[in-house]
Amino acid sequence: MTSPLLLSRRRALVAAAGFGLSLQFLARGAAAAGDDLARRKLVVVICRGGMDGLSLAPPIGDPDYAGLRGAIALGDEALRLDATFALHPALTRVHALARAGEARIAPAVAGPDRSRSHFEAQDVLESGAAVVYGTSSGWLNRAVESLAPGRKVEALSVGATAPLILRGKAEAASWSPGRAVDAQSRLPGLLQDLYSDDPLLGPALARGLATEAMAQAAMGDMHGLDASAAQRLRPGPEAARSLGTTLAGFMREPGGPQVAALSLDGFDTHANQGAAQGQLAQRLAGLDALVDGLRTGLGPGWKDTVVLVATEFGRTARVNGANGADHGTASTALILGGGLKPGGIIGDWPGLSQASLYEDRDLAPTLDVRGLFKGVLADHLGVDRRALDTTVFPDSAAAAPVAGLV
Amino acid sequence: MARADRDLEAAIAATRFGLGARAGEIAETRGDPQGFLRAQIRPQGADQPAADGESAAHRIAELRDLRGARKPGGAAAAGDEPDPVKTAQRLLRENTARDFLARVQLAATTEAGFRERWTLFWANHFTVSANKLVTATVVGPFEAEAIRPHVFGSFETLLAAAETHPAMLLYLDQVQSVGPNSRAASYLQRRGGATRRQVGLNENLAREILELHTVGVDGGYTQADVTEFARAMTGLSIGGAREGPGMAGVPLFREAAHEPGARTVMGVRYVQDGEEQAAAILADLAARPQTARFVCAKIARHFVADEPPPALVARLERTWLDTGGRLDRVAETLIAAPEAWAPDAAKFKTPYEFMVSAWRAAGGAPRQVQHVTPALNSLGQKPFSPPSPEGWPDDAATWAAPDAVVKRMTWAQAFAEAVTAGRDPSALAAEALGARLSPRAATAIARAESREEGFALALMSPEFQRR
DSSP states (O other), rough: OHHHHHHHHHHHHHOOOOOOOOOOOOOHHHHHHTTTHHHEEEEEEEETTTTHHHHSSSOOTTTTTTHHHHOOOOOOOEEESSSSSSEEEEEEHHHHHHHSSSEEEEEEEEEEEOOHHHHHHHHHHOOSSSSTTTTTSHHHHHHHHTTTTTTOEEEEEEESOGGGGOSSSOOOOOEEOOOOTTTSSSSSHHHHTTTOOOOOHHHHHHHHHHHHHHHHHHHSSSSSHHHHHHHOOOOOOHHHHHHHHHHHHHHTTOOOOOOEEEOOOHHHHHHOOOOOSSSSHHHHHHHHHHHHHHHHHHHHGGEEEEEEEEESOOBBBBOOSSSSBBBBBEEEEEEOOOOOOOOOOOSSOOOOGGSSBBTTTTOOOOOOHHHHHHHHHHHHHOOOOHHIIIISSOOOTTTTTOOOOO | HHHOOOOHHHHHHHIIISSOTTTTTTHHHHHHHHHHHHHHHOOTTTTTOOOOOOOOOHHHHHEEEEEHHHHTTTSSOOTTSOOOOHHHHHEEEEHHHHHHHHEEEEHOOSOHHHHHHHHHHHHHOOOOTTSSSTTTHHHHIIIIIIGGGGTTSBBHHHHHHHTTSSHHHHHGGGGGGOOOSSSHHHHHHHHTTTOOOOOOOOOOHHHHHIIIISSSSSSSSSSHHHHHHHHTTTTTBOOGGGGOGGGGGGGGEEEESSSSSSSEETTEEOOOHHHHHHHHHHHHHHHHHHHHHHHHHHHHHHTTTTOOOOOHHHHHHHHHHHTTSSSHHHHHHHHHOOGGGSOOOOOOHHHHHHHHHHHHOOOOOOOSGGHHHHHHHTTTTTTOOOSTTTOOOOOOHHHHOHHHHHHHHHHHHHHHHHTTOOHHHHHHHHHHGGGGGGGHHHHHHHHHHHHHHHHHHHHHHHHHBBO
16 A cells, blocks of 8 residues: 555655646655754744733733733733733633643743834844844745754745745745645746846746645645635634644655744734733734644644744833833744743743843843854754854854753 | 836836836837926816715714714614625625725726826825724715815925815824813812723824824934824814714814914924914924925835935926925926936836726726726725725835736736727737737737637736836
């Protein structure tokens, strides 16, 4: 009997042949097998808009929390982690993982930017530079590039446009649900000829077609989700779960991406952000479902996977006049995965007393988010320290990697 | 810098400055490419899309009524009444679809493509996105009321119109901002307790005006300036239930919500009372040299290259400063600038630009919004819904992602099958690209297996994908 993997591999190769391509992803799969590092997977989820860390993981045991947060404070409905922290009630799956030692929070992280500007802070979060607009490529791309001399790591971004975090010299695929390419058409082949001297369109089309072939194979392996179903997806937890499962399907393919980046939008909650229910709760339910989709979709691969969830900045410690919160500084990052080492919170908790707030308004950062990223890149993917301090995160020697997470 | 010859200039005028050539457009332009563009500048501003003419205030009031009806105890709960939630959703969809379709139809058919591109630039500069429920139906009216009339006037006028428009006040949460020491705040605090609702300042609009609309992120302002500016703008709001039915959604100044006292923003002290204070700050921001530099670089980036030639930015900036930000004069300078006519097309079209230019090449315009919406969604440019107040990105790195190029190809294939209808693809390509059509693409198109394949190749050719 043919194994499912071989079957899907063959299906992908057939699809690839239809596009006039040699499918590089799949051809390399076998060579890398057996290498422990080659099984490791990393997914980076960027929550855009400035996710409110104080709602993601509310410090309900902090004496100043309820007073500062007023109408948006969470109480007993929050899911307890320890004496100080809980998780938002929408994060039931993440909470179950945390109880099993497969999820931890870093409750007061920030990047090096203090502008409180979405665009600057997202730029720094994704570029990995010490200053805004310091580089036009992303840290995840440079991490892949730094590994390239030893082993080729495939990378994929999910979404219709390429995010900065994966832009750069190392080739990265991008994918979003859409109509399948007609394998009978001559157009892809003709265009590859027409683009042979085009530095932008040539590589982009080749890469896109390779991913498309892989998508057709990956979706063929899944129950009940095909390209047309994916296209019908509506925003909401179910769509987020399907996205997680689909991405897991890609990553499970032999030679599929080891590294992936995707974004969740809509965290800019200036007004009526809600508490246990409401706007932010819906976004967090999406995050919860995405994580669950990834975990279930990866199956046994979950033990080799790390998921990092981060945002560009947190929100003001005090609720604002519109029952929301404005742009702040530190926020919470999440790390999840089947192979995490157990432990409590990552980094110190600065507290919410007036004296400890940053500029008397924001949660103060105690951990540079680059240290968290560097720790995972070092221990999980084997990126070397020198590259981490200089090229992946330029001028970041002061932000030491957080060791021992995996 | 090498200037293009006349034929190439005609093609550049229609495709880089304009929205893509319609049949015959390049030939008409050839006599005087610069004059063709200059003639599109006019004091009354942009064209207005043929939408239903509903005002932003009307749309805001309509949405409020429907949301009111949703709440328990609101009107319309009886069994035979239409479900208010469904009605609201249908209206949202229909209003937005009508406005967007009208905008695409204008772009696809206008003889003044440069005027419309110039307008779309400003609409994107002052982004209001439909991705928030409160602004879901007002983007079209916002563009019609606040942007289109002012695109060839002074920047100061355009800025004031955009920032004080109800759609912007809603989008960036200004309507909720209350001065902490205002009469309204002390009244609400006395009465408070029961509601748990806190009253205070919202800095969102103030920050984005500084960062995105005027001096730019390097413009030399601090957090204190943002907060001071936000205090000065308190009171800028729109009519609600209290003001009565005729005032719903209409811009108004709530004296009682205004933070009393003088403000200092970027080193200037403003002692004005009431709404004069924010107006004075906006006027000063419009006149700042940082604003000229920031916005002119953005214009150059949009029209010429992701990394625009510094000489071009300097020319635009000079005109801006010499004329006090006259946008008609800045547009003339852009047209006259040799850097803007470089033979190589450096700009990669956004999905919207690609689709509009494809319609122009094919002749005609979409008759239903379904002809454009699904493709724009899948290419990452959902109608009227830029992801953030920064607006749509304006660079190739964003739009030429591998997946997006494949999706453009599948769209081009389907589009060519629907519209080619027995026409000669080589002739279509020649009309659409003129002297910009490369021998290589022309050969590929001529050798195509079918007319549809040929037209799809033309649409996907490197020169059609760029401008």
